[in-house]
Amino acid sequence: MKKIIAATCLAGVIALPGVAQAREVTLTTQLKRYSGNDAYLAIYLTDATGQYQKTLWVAGKKAKYYKHLADWARGSKMSPSEFDGVSGASVGSGDTLKVSVELADTLIDAGYQIRIDSAVEDKRDARADVSVPLTSAGAGKPAAGNTYVESFTYDL
């Protein structure tokens, strides 16, 4: 049975300079069935070269395990202001995480990527488990992950 974890981020407007328009984006992450504890996930935005830009969502409550989300941890420096208000519970094997975040219009079709780092206790840490370009054309199309993520979809 799939458990839908839904959360809505109300305040997370991404404030890039000169941006006025923002829209709600729904991120749906379905995990594979694996044997192990609940997974920690970091969903974040990078530029085309993979440089960290912005945290969209962090699943997992214990900050001391965040270092296992290695690329995100380096980019965000795990500074609490980066994920303040956009974090929730970790996600179990086979479960689906569905969250809505607000995203500035200018970030879409501008060469940015959405990435997911994932980690499970005593198992491998996955950097860029998912890596997809953020484009209008890619919206609604599931992308496969390579470690714990079965599929990831964003709906604009």
Next chain:
Amino acid sequence: MLRQLHSLPGLFAALLVMLLAISGAILSVDPALERLNGTSTAVGQVNVGQLAGRVADHFPGVEQIQRTASGTVIVYFNQAGQVGAEKVDPLTGQGLAPYEPSTFSRWTKDLHRSLFLGTAGHGVAGAGALFMLMLAVSGALLLVRRVSGWRNLWRPLRGDFSQRWHAEAGRLAVLGLLLSALSGLYMCATTFDFIADGSQIEPALPDRISAGPALPVASLKALQATDLNDLRELVYPSPSNPQDVFSLRTARGDGYVDPVSGTLLSYQAHGSMHNLYELIYQLHTGEGLWWLGLLLGACALCVPLMSVTGIQMWWRRRQAGPDIRHNSTAQTADSVILVGTETNTTWGFACALHDALHQAGHRVHSAAMNQYTNDYISAQRVFILTATHGDGNAPASASQFLARLASAGLKPGQPFAVLGFGDRQFAQFCQFAHQVQEALLQAGGTPLMGLETINRQSSQEFARWGHALGEVLGQDLTLVHTPRQPQTHQLVLAQRIAYGEQVEAPTHVLRFKATGKLPDFEAGDLVGILPPGSPVPRFYSLACDSRDGVLEICVRKHKGGMCSEYLHGLHIGAPIEAFIQPNPQFRPASGAHPVILIGAGTGIGPLTGFIRNNKAHHPMHLYWGGRNPTSDFLYESELNHYLADHRLTALHAAFSQVSDRSYVQDRLISDAQVLRRLIEKGAQVLVCGGREMAKGVMLALDEVLAPLHLNVRTLKAQGRYREDVY
């Protein structure tokens, strides 16, 4: 108080503690197994640079190398989108097998630390560790009290199965359990962030790296400088990010490695909190300390045994204890009844007194004498009802009374009355009651009435005492005591072996079978037999275990002895009514110390039982006195058989009705050298027989022991000299 502190948490948390212990014991094997299957390297043999170079040959897409505390090296790789994890040989870098953590271990670990209940479960497991800590501390204190002092902690233990093994397992495991409980509590506290584990302090990411092409991983100086044994984790730079660096975590600290220059950047040594966490984590899990893990696991396995035996003992105490209605508190009661009893029979009288006083409008508080405190604020009178155990000693429920009275004192002028219970057949009739009377007078009490004694549980004498008390109180007091008969079993006589007719000491070895199932007993326990027409049972020492399938006693016929004449007259197949009274103090202690068995006449019964059960062939020396070898050498052929198969080491028999007459005491004196050597080796002495013989044996042994600056009294205090006398 201490006992409550031990048994209440024990009962309350038995299941939880057992669950944690069993799961912990299972997990404790993992580090040893991992160590067995891994390749260990000496310090200086392999550095991280070498390892990374070897790994690069076999795994082009390596993302991360981990080394577990037990030495397993794991490589995580991502080759063209295909992710994998492999255990590798640190000497070649070659893959050994795909790495897949065991599902069973993970399941057990989750059970152990959170009972599958998530965060709340961590709290429950922490509470379990706290219970374990309380049980270990209170249990150790109880054990020390039981053996009277730390110095005696490793002395052999006595008692029935539960009592012995509960304490035996406890003293073996207490240190391990303390370590597991304390470290578990600490880990639980770090989970809830009550204590910082120092792991959150991450070194700052370096701002930029040197310009130029990346060096081969094997040539990076910082990696070459790190020994493999110190490695925890090496995370490779992200292939898509040319500015990225290696993360290096070691046993001592964390930092980054510049892939161009090979230098260590932003290195940060672990703080003391981090080191403390790692140490305690290691002590709890045994990771990297496989032998400690196994030791702790073995200690944890004692917990289920202790839980079960502990609950058994608690249940038995509860069953044996009195059921007192309308018991007021110690502070509010105007009348206090304190009871000293070995077998709980005196409680029957105490209850009758309690009920009568309650009906007369008094507020009554009844308790065991060992619960004596000096806070009976409202008490206008204190009653002591006590039996005497053995040779004028305190019975079990009064063993600490005199000491407690001496330290707590007595309310000045406190009116009191002592009622002693005993059997006039014995020389020290109601001796302990007299001691208590004396001590209360010394402590400044005022006798409400003189010391009275009750012979053989006589209900009439008790009722008479009640009338006398009623006169003192100015009230009509009718004490009705109906003796509570223990539940008896029907046994039938199956076999009789007769001795001693010619020497006027007719003695029969009687073997009974049960009509149903035999009750549980061991050699040295007592069987109470109710002769027809008498409400008072007579007790005989048992010469065998219930496992032997029969109940065997050795009975000498006394002129006018109601029960012995009855038993001697029984026909084969005739039924009797009997019940078992455990006597766990009188049996060989655990361990391989030598045992000296001394007896005369029918005292041979339980001693033969001990020898028969000595299947481990511990040294056992028997000294026994009879009348004439041709007539009353009880168990002669059986004892010779045990000598031959080494269950019995030596047999010294003395006979009093032959030309060179001698008594068992004489045998002890003539064998003094052997006895001294045995005592020096830690031997214990078990004496069974008549009171006069026991006295003679004690005098003889004092003489034997004098050159060692020892005496029987010292051996008794050490629990190495036990008697079953009648």
